[in-house]
Amino acid sequence: MEENRNFDSNRSTGDGFSKDAKSTAREFKEGWNDMKQNKQNKKILAGILAIFFGQIGIHKFVLGYTKEGLILLITTIVGYILMCVGIGFFAVLITSLISFIEGIVYLTKSDEEFYQIYQVGKKPWF
Numbered sequence: 001m002e003e004n005r006n007f008d009s010n011r012s013t014g015d016g017f018s019k020d021a022k023s024t025a026r027e028f029k030e031g032w033n034d035m036k037q038n039k040q041n042k043k044i045l046a047g048i049l050a051i052f053f054g055q056i057g058i059h060k061f062v063l064g065y066t067k068e069g070l071i072l073l074i075t076t077i078v079g080y081i082l083m084c085v086g087i088g089f090f091a092v093l094i095t096s097l098i099s100f101i102e103g104i105v106y107l108t109k110s111d112e113e114f115y116q117i118y119q120v121g122k123k124p125w126f
Contacts, residue, residue, distance in 0.1 A: 054099020
């Protein structure tokens with residue numbers, strides 16, 4: 001019974017959790033407003049680049065994912081070189097599919113969701 005009173009008194013005073021929640025919501029709103037005003041959201045650009053030029057990883061470079069962009073670029077170059085000797089088709093096919101799927105995923109996300117996942121959260125793949 002004593003534990004319940006402590007819990008209720010902490011809840012009624014709003015210390016801790018309530019303040020943190022309000023602070024987090026305020027920061028999120030400020031970040032979202034800054035993104036809208038500064039047009040930092042790169043969703044359309046990244047999506048279109050992923051669909052049309054995804055094999056060379058340009059959409060990854062636009063989003064700031066240098067390592068992942070280099071992986072796509074090198075895989076594509078090696079794949080095309082190996083295609084000259086009859087192998088490597090699958091490397092090129094895989095990079096094409098990954099990039100196409102990423103482009104579709106980027107374009108189907110809401111602006112807010114894309115911004116939070118790929119620009120703030122830095123999720124490099126899909």
